Amino acid sequence: MRAVVIEKPGTINTTTVEDPAPGPRDVVLEVSGVGICGTDLHVLDGDLEGSEYPIIPGHEFAGTVVAAGSAVEKLAVGDRVAVDPNLFCGECHYCRIGRGNLCERYNAMGVIRTPGATAEYCAVPEGNCYPIPEGVELEHAPLIEPLSCAVHGFDLLPGRVGEHYLVYGAGTMGLMMAQLARFAGAASVEVVDINADRLGVAERLAADRTATSADDLDRPEGWEVVVDCTGAVPAIEDGLTRVRKGGTFQVFGVAPEQATASFSPFRVYKDEITIVGSMAVLHSFGRAVELLARKVIDPEVMISHSFGLDGYADAVDRFRRGAGRKLQIRPGA
Ligand SMILES: NC(=O)c1ccc[n+]([C@@H]2O[C@H](COP(=O)([O-])OP(=O)(O)OC[C@H]3O[C@@H](n4cnc5c(N)ncnc54)[C@H](O)[C@@H]3O)[C@@H](O)[C@H]2O)c1
Ligand SMILES: [Zn+2]
Ligand SMILES: [Zn+2]
Known part of the structure; x- marks a missing residue:
């Protein structure tokens, strides 16, 4: 063959x-x-x-x-x-x-x-x-x-209806995650991608709003669920700061094996942030x-x-x- x-x-x-x-x-x-x-x-x-x-x-x-x-x-x-x-x-x-x-x-x-x-x-x-x-x-x-x-990733999220989701990355995986969030009863779904060409499809499929930076989405209180579907350290570091008190950050994207990212352990403690991975x-x-x-x-x-x-x-x-x-x-x- x-x-x-x-x-x-x-x-x-x-x-x-x-x-x-x-x-x-x-x-x-x-x-x-x-x-x-x-x-x-x-x-x-x-x-x-x-x-x-x-x-x-x-x-x-x-x-x-x-x-x-x-x-x-x-x-x-x-x-x-x-x-x-x-x-x-x-x-x-x-x-x-x-x-x-x-x-x-x-x-x-x-x-x-x-x-x-x-x-x-x-x-x-x-x-x-x-x-x-x-x-x-x-x-x-x-x-x-x-x-x-993506369904396995979703299994590891709290899965409460009526919450706000922010997805980093509008590639196949980010688009799937956004569509699942909408189907699962999110109050809103928003998508960030630095590649502006990818945002139109995200809006067509699932997103209420999209942006090249979460700053433009104007939600100072943060999102209950933030999912990284980029594997890019800058997205992960930014995304962790966007999680609402009591919320969840998911590392779904695959970062390079040697990469490290910075976050505030104080904030994770004080605001009871959950950080969760998802593998295959x-x-x-x-x-x-x-x-x-x-x-x-x-x-x-x-x-x-x-x-x-x-x-x-x-x-x-x-x-x-x-x-x-x-x-x-x-x-x-
Ligand atoms: N956890 C799992 O089981 C699992 C399964 C499949 C894929 N993945 C991983 O999920 C990730 C996404 O997969 P994909 O096929 O959608 O990839 P993709 O390359 O098509 O999409 C990634 C998107 O992230 C965007 N991006 C890059 N840096 C960014 C930043 N700093 N801020 C915002 N957006 C940024 C890119 O512009 C791109 O559109 C990959 O890392 C992949 O390896 C994980
Ligand atoms: Zn694959
Ligand atoms: Zn085994």
């Missing part, structure tokens, strides 16, 4: 590799689409702890079952599925306490050790597959994985399937461009420039 292979950090090769064969409890998918996100850049740049090379990238994907292993029970050839790419060991301390996303042997398809989906075909465990409901287009289903990250997917994939089917996010707007396998390097360049929103590779195109 044709596949994109990251041979080593910095080297992308679109080439022919052996077709995947399903293990007894695996299915093979014909990949319909695979989204590109910041994690793929980390795999490509070699700055993610634990990634092994060569690797086929791609962890946000969906497809149609074309072969099933001998012990597959629920899926059959022709089924359309989205795939949770996270692979937890099930045995370590964190898996045993129900926090598999913190697994000591954390693995994810296309990210750490197991081949991903930027290829014509991909073998996946049946247990990681979620049938795509009728009415959801196959080409929209790769949005389920990033949405399931935990018990949230199935809900993301339903939320997409319920049209809580607008897939037509969220996916801005698609490319064939040969367009992978172009897609990565475009993503680095912040041009468009979710970029998709469609291996069959």
Whole structure:
């Protein structure tokens, strides 16, 4: 089959590799689409702890079952599925306490050790597959994985209705978070991005107001919930000062591993600020399937461009420039 292979950090090769064969409890998918996100850049740049090379990238994907292993029970050839790419060991301390996303042997398809989906075909465990409901287009289903990250992030917020939300970053993740906040009963949703070109879409999808600086939003008392979806230290430092007394700040964006940020511990103590992280997917994939089917996010707007396998390097360049929103590779195109 044709596949994109990251041979080593910095080297992308679109080439022919052996077709995947399903293990007894695996299915093979014909990949319909695979989204590109910041994690793929980390795999490509070699700055993610634990990634092994060569690797086929791609962890946000969906497809149609074309072969099933001998012990597959629920899926059959022709089924359309989205795939949770996270692979937890099930045995370590964190898996045993129900926090598999913190697994000591954390693995994810296309990210750490197991081949991903930027290829014509991909073998996946049946247990990681979620049938795509009728009415959801196959080409929209790769949005389920990033949405399931946003749903997990939301699980770690207080989730009270009638509160004010401020989201930093109007990329795919910030837009998803803003749409979830609106759906979950926020009193208001506001979005800050230093890239003014991205603000119009945020307003179209979910935001009451947007700005390139939170100063322009004029809420001196602050926001009950502030979510960083940039991973940028200046945004994180600014965002922490915007949290209302008793409020919550979420570090959802992925900052560089060595980065540090400053905040006032006195203020965190005195105003009882909660600071909470959020890492990937935990018990949230199935809900993301339903939320997409319920049209809580607008897939037509969220996916801005698609490319064939040969367009992978172009897609990565475009993503680095912040041009468009979710970029998709469609291996069959
Ligand atoms: N926690 C998780 O499970 C999880 C899952 C997926 C992605 N992420 C992370 O979420 C972040 C967002 O992902 P994305 O795909 O939307 O990325 P993106 O690059 O498309 O969007 C980030 C946005 O942040 C804006 N930005 C940068 N610095 C800023 C600043 N100082 N103030 C305001 N805005 C600023 C950029 O202009 C850009 O529009 C990334 O760090 C990504 O790695 C986390
Ligand atoms: Zn991703
Ligand atoms: Zn584990």
